[in-house]
Amino acid sequence: MPERQRIAKEDETVVARVQLFVTCLADMVRPQAAIAAVRAMERRGVNVEFPSNQTCCGQFSYNAGYQHEAAILARHFLEVFETGETGHDETEIVSLSGSCAAMVIHSYPQLLFDDAMEQGEPLSVAEDWKRRAQAVGTRIREWGTWMGKTFGSAQEKGHHLPVAYHLGCHMRRLLPPSGELTNMLKAQGILAREPDDADQCCGFGGTYSFTEPAISTALADDKLKNIDKLVHDQGAVCLTSADLGCLLHLAGRQRRQGSPFPACHISELVDLADQNRLTPEHIESLGDEGRK
Amino acid sequence: MGQLPFDPRPWPIRRNQALQDQTMRHTIGFVTRRFALAKRDVYRKNPAIEASRQAAVGQKRQAIRDMPRLLEQFRAQVEEHGAQTYMAAGAHDAIAIALRIARQAQAKLVIKSKSMVTEEIELNQAFESAGIVVRETDLGEYIIQLAREKPSHILAPAAHRNRHQIDELFHHDASQQGIQPPVSDEIAELTHYARFRLRQEFLRADMGVTGGNFLVAETGTLVLITNEGNADMVTSLPRVLVSIVGVEKIVRDWSSLVQIIQQPAMSGIGRHLSSYTTMVHGPRQSASAEGPDEWHVILLDNGRKALLGTEFEDVLSCIRCGACLNVCPVFREVGGHAYGSVYPGPIGIVETPLLTDLQVLPEIPSTLCTLCHACLEACPMDIELPHHIVALRRLKAKRRLNARRLDWTMRTWARFWQTPQGYRRSVQIARLAQRVSRQPRILHSAPGLFGGWFETRDMPAVAAETFHEWWPKHHHTGASEK
Structure with missing residues (x-):
């Protein structure tokens, strides 16, 4: 990639520069995931920028049919990430959720075009929003896929710890194939195993999880049954995913039923592996960090 | 209509x-x-x-x-x-x-x-x-x-x-007709019974x-x-x-x-x-x-x-193959009757309100879809089902068909999060609510629309230090050296 080469010439220790999109869920209820992602990137020489005016991609409004509300958040997102703090316009944006990245890539251009037209803006303004959204859409990646692509899976570790891996629907169906992510995990000694019926939704669905809790939970229970099978048959030590929404939904269901099982973002596993602390005990204590 | x-x-x-x-x-x-x-x-x-x-x-x-x-x-x-x-x-x-x-x-x-x-x-x-x-x-x-x-x-x-239920139906029918019921609930026997019964009707109709x-x-x-x-x-x-x-x-x-x-x-x-x-x-x-x-x-x-000439025109390409029903996680949970329409599944939640200009079952695009996109992947005719489901939810919001509580929640939520200041304030409000309701680490309940989550699930409380708060304190002080 020409951009990365240019940066590398300026400073040999910096292999890449990225803007981090932390996502609202990671920021508020699982900051450990974002901290782990930052540490894993910086260890590899990545210069991480965090545009601190960022809030949320607006998918919760968009999917519920509140287009104008979603467009307000989308415009804010563009304004934050078009410049970042240092104005590196070509910088890749890494998102700690596959679903949010898909929202920016697939829904923003038309959403902003339609909303501008609906607000009575001239066509040229609407088209300009669309173009800006498309430009930002070409820069955004899901974090794990970006890590896999950027750092490959060269330094393979000998041992492998099996984990239950949930590939969320939007990452599975709306983003490019994420094989590099699981290869990267494998290189870190993390064997990502998908449960039976892996391509069936876990039932989270954003706002659907609280507007239709009964069906959402029935789907979670189906998913958890298959995850249990991975635990029993393959010794999976935790549940992991690149999408926190699905994780919070599944882990929240397990906790309510009195059978909590470790669940963490993939970044937390990579961070542990980096420090040679990838053990069931360390994974189990991940959720407690910063909460005591 | x-x-x-x-x-x-x-x-x-x-x-x-x-x-x-x-x-x-x-x-x-x-x-x-x-x-x-x-x-x-x-x-x-x-x-x-x-x-x-x-x-x-x-x-x-x-x-x-x-x-x-x-x-x-x-x-x-x-x-x-x-x-x-x-x-x-x-x-x-x-x-x-x-x-x-x-x-x-x-x-x-x-x-x-x-x-x-x-x-x-x-x-x-x-x-x-x-x-x-x-x-x-x-x-x-x-x-x-x-x-x-x-x-x-x-x-x-x-x-x-299932075949046991079908066997029961056929037995009931046989006793009413005074004829021999199926010999067993094996599929071949059930089919044989139906074939015998229907043959008589074919010739008389x-x-x-x-x-x-x-x-x-x-x-x-x-x-x-x-x-x-x-x-x-x-x-x-x-x-x-x-x-x-x-x-x-x-x-x-x-x-x-x-x-x-x-x-x-x-x-x-x-x-x-x-x-x-x-x-x-x-x-x-x-x-x-x-x-x-x-x-x-x-x-x-x-x-x-x-629907001709509208953004929904591709719905008319449906060939009724049922592929979208077969992959739909919600359909697999609740079956077709819960939809309330003769057309269930992803195509049904799009087509039923569309054919009737949202007069019939306007709730189903909202209540029966997680937007997982499996239907789009399965549809042989490339009908943009998830896109249409969102569009119908949009029409519902525009025509004020949603509960007022949903309107209020979605608008207030977006109003807070459209600025960094509002976003920070929402974190403070959440923390205050957690303190007042004495749920310091794990939430078991929440007010309003969010209460739906807590009918069946817990959720971690807002962290003592969000990532936004962590970044300026820790980042430039060598966090990367660990």
């Missing part, structure tokens, strides 16, 4: 009844997964069919755009063959036309092949009210007719019933009713695909034949038919073609040995033409 029948019970009642029916959930989960797997296999083993699928999409889209002209061509051809055609604007019109034909023919027993359109217009009920006996001859339709139910799946109407899978404009041909061959009997034995078909079934010519006709079986059940293909050109000619004396073709609009 179209007229569609619907289950008047409120959504929570339909939903809860479905979720409590473990036998149905097990049966529908098994059947849908088997169909979905078969579809995946046939595409994997035959890479060449992808090109034919894409050609079919192109042909079908073009036929929909040319619908007015092609329908005229079809009607002219059919009438030249000695049949009558009718345009029915709505369900009531189609019923009136069909009843008039039945009365004129003095029909007492009507046999039918499987048709979703006649479910859509509730033809059986209208005929029965008029004192005409109607017999469904598709095995699945026959089963639900005995059970007095609506179809639960577009392709497999009795997919919610004085009118046949079909739907239609395709209308070929070029030659004025009605094409029906079945897996049981019953359409052959329905279209050739009774003296009067009535075919009721949605206007969107039109295709231009035989070369496009050849592409499109494979798609329902391949995507619905994972086979290259349905077992039987039945074609009707017209009533019996003087030289031919069999066929009806009269053929009447009723072309039904019922809200379809209103």
Whole structure:
């Protein structure tokens, strides 16, 4: 990639520069995931920028049919990430959720075009929003896929710890194939195993999880049954995913039923592996960090 | 605007009844997964069919755009063959036309092949009210007719019933008829019983009713695909034949038919073609040995033409294969009856409100979809189902059909998060609420709309230090050295 080469010439220790999109869920209820992602990137020489005016991609409004509300958040997102703090316009944006990245890539251009037209803006303004959204859409990646692509899976570790891996629907169906992510995990000694019926939704669905809790939970229970099978048959030590929404939904269901099982973002596993602390005990204590 | 029948019970009642029916959930989960797997296999083993699928999409889209002209061509051809055609604007019109034909023919027993359109217009009920006996001859339709139910799946109407339940129905029927019941609940025995029962009706019926899978404009041909061959009997034995078909079934010519006709079986059940293909050109000619004396073709609009030229036009390309139902996680949980419409599943939650301008079941695009996009992946006709579901939710919000609490929550939420200051304030408010409700680490409840989450799940509280708060404190002080 020409951009990365240019940066590398300026400073040999910096292999890449990225803007981090932390996502609202990671920021508020699982900051450990974002901290782990930052540490894993910086260890590899990545210069991480965090545009601190960022809030949320607006998918919760968009999917519920509140287009104008979603467009307000989308415009804010563009304004934050078009410049970042240092104005590196070509910088890749890494998102700690596959679903949010898909929202920016697939829904923003038309959403902003339609909303501008609906607000009575001239066509040229609407088209300009669309173009800006498309430009930002070409820069955004899901974090794990970006890590896999950027750092490959060269330094393979000998041992492998099996984990239950949930590939969320939007990452599975709306983003490019994420094989590099699981290869990267494998290189870190993390064997990502998908449960039976892996391509069936876990039932989270954003706002659907609280507007239709009964069906959402029935789907979670189906998913958890298959995850249990991975635990029993393959010794999976935790549940992991690149999408926190699905994780919070599944882990929240397990906790309510009195059978909590470790669940963490993939970044937390990579961070542990980096420090040679990838053990069931360390994974189990991940959720407690910063909460005591 | 179209007229569609619907289950008047409120959504929570339909939903809860479905979720409590473990036998149905097990049966529908098994059947849908088997169909979905078969579809995946046939595409994997035959890479060449992808090109034919894409050609079919192109042909079908073009036929929909040319619908007015092609329908005229079809009607002219059919009438030249000695049949009558009718345009029915709505369900009531189609019923009136069909009843008039039945009365004129003095029909007492009507046999039918499987048709979703006649479910859509509730033809059986209208005929029965008029004192005409109607017999469904598709095995699945026959089963639900005995059970007095609506179809639960577009392709497999009795997919919610297992063979033990079907055996019970047949036993009941046998005792009423005073005939021998099925020997066992083996599938072959059940089929044998239905075959014996239906054979008598086939020979006695004085009118046949079909739907239609395709209308070929070029030659004025009605094409029906079945897996049981019953359409052959329905279209050739009774003296009067009535075919009721949605206007969107039109295709231009035989070369496009050849592409499109494979798609329902391949995507619905994972086979290259349905077992039987039945074609009707017209009533019996003087030289031919069999066929009806009269053929009447009723072309039904019922809200379809209103979608032409709109962002929803691709919905008219639906070939009723059921592939979207088979992969839908929500359909697999609740089955077809919970939807309350004759059209369930992803296509049903789009089509039911669209055909009726959101008058019928406007809640279903919101309550029966997680936006997982599995339907889009499965649809052989590339219908933008998730996109349409979001669009319908948007229409609902715009027309103020949502609960006010939802409007308020979504607007307030967005108002807070449109600025960094508002976002920070929302974190402070959440922390305060957590302190007041004494839930420092794990939340077990929350007010308002968010309470739905906590009916069944816990959630971590807002962190003592969010990432936004962590970043300025830790980042530039060598956090990366760890």
